[in-house]
Amino acid sequence: MTTQTHPSVLKKTASVTLSTPVQATLYVSLCALTLWTVYFTTNPAIHDRVHSVRHHTLLVGCH
Numbered sequence: 001m002t003t004q005t006h007p008s009v010l011k012k013t014a015s016v017t018l019s020t021p022v023q024a025t026l027y028v029s030l031c032a033l034t035l036w037t038v039y040f041t042t043n044p045a046i047h048d049r050v051h052s053v054r055h056h057t058l059l060v061g062c063h
Ligand SMILES: [Zn+2]
Pocket: 051, 055, 062, 063
């Protein structure tokens, strides 16, 4: 028994995932995740290097 996917389902999935709102949401989420990771990493070298950047970024607490 094989399962076949209709091409229309694939086209609909592609059109939804490639739509501008979804792409924008993914882009913003990825940027936020990257910034969060850089700002709040516990790696001492990176943590110390971005310390002044954290202090100068609005709404980001440091101490
Ligand atoms: Zn600080």
